[in-house]
Amino acid sequence: MSFRKVVRQSKFRHVFGQPVKNDQCYEDIRVSRVTWDSTFCAVNPKFLAVIVEASGGGAFLVLPLSKTGRIDKAYPTVCGHTGPVLDIDWCPHNDEVIASGSEDCTVMVWQIPENGLTSPLTEPVVVLEGHTKRVGIIAWHPTARNVxxxxxxxxxxxIWNVGTAEELYRLDSLHPDLIYNISWNRNGSLFCSACKDKSVRIIDPRRGTLMAEREKAHEGARPMRAIFLADGKVFTTGFSRMSERQLALWDPENLEEPMALQELDSSNGALLPFYDPDTNVVYVCGKGDSSIRYFEITEEPPYIHFLNTFTSKEPQRGMGSMPKRGLEVSKCEIARFYKLHERKCEPIVMTCAKEGMRGPYGASQLILTPRPPAQSDLFQDDLYPDTAGPEAALEAEEWVSGRDADPILISLREAYVPSKQRDLKISRRNVLSDSRPAAALGSSRLGTPAATTTAADATPSGSLTRAGEAGKLEEVMQELRALRALVKEQGERICRLEEQLGRMENGDA
Structure with missing residues (x-):
């Protein structure tokens, strides 16, 4: 569609995309060819992760951001899955922790060494098994640690507690068909989903209840997406009955009609939305397209305001988006995308310019100049409100108990310094008797070992009664059974890895 050229006051009217120079790209990456509408890419202030082709299993690359240029074919990968990896997501509260979902029906959580990989990483910190078919969607909770x-x-x-390797909630009756995507709201109290049955749903995961539903949000048969905005509204992308790509904005209080609906074009690639809650700008990237469109969402009609389009020559296989705390504020960078080609990853920098003097032909010719550097007293407060930082607002147990909290915000006035490495510790609840209080069980913080209570700690001073001895014996027996189950599980895992190693040594992998 052709967008009306309406002059509207907005500090984002002059946001422009610029690909980086060739020597700042990541070359010779064999991007995955699986037919799954994932972004295939995840990025944080320390690392770039890309799902890649792998024979005999599934793998993804993890590169320090500084490792640009040609990537050696022998560069180590994260390769513990036995089937292709379909989705990856960095933990928002620990820049060295990443989760992956695979065709092998498992979810794995990995701890990346602080300086990157020096050898293939085959052992995840934890394997989460509960799905019976391939796992195509992974999403960390925005504010609760380890969820x-x-x-x-x-x-x-x-929904898992990664710190205890346990399944918290199983929602198995709310989606009658394939789930296209899931998006948490700002404080993680709800999530929205887009489904192959053409419905958008808003779900309370702790109660397992459907809060709202819109059938045929987009009437086309091709994949949809739905994401929560900061104010609680829902933004969707999809297709019309005539296969035209659409954007829509919905009020969860009234899903009868969209607040706004726009048709874009008739291309057939799924539209992947990326949202910046600080600026209320949505960037829309089509798989197989060569463009990124961006829109400002406002409270006044028509609500979705077209800003501009970044266009390049090569189509995109996937796309990653840098969290705000990883941007260079001194260059007025308000977004950075990592565009996947067939054989490389190309960073695209979005910067905000200011409107300068008018040219000799009046309003038709505007001279745009970069904003002044965002340093000290020249910091651009309007471009960089406080943004979500890496600290979790809640522990997993607090969230499970019903508490909610917004993200803990940080200022970008001073350059963001990534936090020091913090190991992810797993404390399995079934290793000791589950009769202990929840506080004693203690899901681990990322970087703080979970508290463990020994049997002696729980025993009153003085001699044990016969009833006490019987209770102690039962506790020891429970621990023994749990340890046997754990040993059996690890034994099976070792067998699988030995088989995989044998295939690699025989040249089959």
Whole structure:
């Protein structure tokens, strides 16, 4: 469609995309060819992760951001899955922790060494098994530490406590068909989903209840997407009955009609939306397209305001988006995308310019000049409100108990310094008797070992009564059974890895 040229006051009217120079790209990356509408890319202030082709299993590359140029074919990968990797997501509260979902029906959580990989990483910190079909969606909770959501082709949504390797919630009756995507709201109290049955749903995961539903949000048969905005509204992309790509904005209080609906074009690639809650700008990237369109969402009609389009020559296989805390504010960078080609990853920098003097032909010719550097007293407060930082606002147990909290914000006035490495510790609840209080069980913080209570700690001073001895014996027996189950699980895992190693040594992988 042709957008009306309406002059509207907005500081984002002059946001422009610029690809980086060739020597700042990541070359010779064999981007995955699986037919799944994932972004295939995840990025944070330390690392770039890209799902790649791998024979005999699934793998993804993890590169320090500084490792640009040609990537050696022998560069180590994260390669513990036995089937292709379909989705990856960096933990928002630890820049060295990443989760992956695969065709092998498992979710794996990985701890990346602080300086990147020096050898293939085959052992995840934890394997989460609960899906019966391939796992295509991974999404960390935005504010609660160690809470991870996964969705599979079994139409089941599982929510995990990674710190204890346990399944918290299983939502297996809310989606009758394939789930296209899932998006948490700002404080993680709800999530919205887009489904192959053409419905958009808003779900309370802790109660397992459907809060709102819109059938035929987009009437076309091709994949949709739905994301929560900061104010609680829902933004969707999809296709019309005539296969034209659409954008829509919805009020969850009234899903009868969209607040706004725009048709874009008749291309057939799924539209992947990326949202910046600080500026209320949505960037829309089509798979197989060569453009990124961006829109400002406002409270006044028509609500979705077209800003501009970044266009390049090569189509995109996938796309990653840098969190705000990883941007260079001194260059007025308000977004950075990592565009996947067939054989490389190309960063695209979005910068905000200011309107300068008018040219000799009046309003038709505007001279745009870069904003002044965002340093000290020249910091651009309007471009960089406080943004979500890396600290979790809640522990997993607090969220499970019903508490909600908005993200803990940080200022970007001073250059963001990534936090020091913090290991992810796993404290399995079934290793000791579950009769202990929840506080004693203690899901681990990322970087703080979970508290463990020994049997002696729980025993009153003085001699044990016969009843006490019987209770102690039962506790030891429970621990023994749990440890046997753990040993059996690890034994099976070792067998699988030995088989995989044998295939590699025989040249089959």
């Amino acid at each position: 991870l959501l996964s969705a599979g082709c079994d139409n089941v949504v599982l």
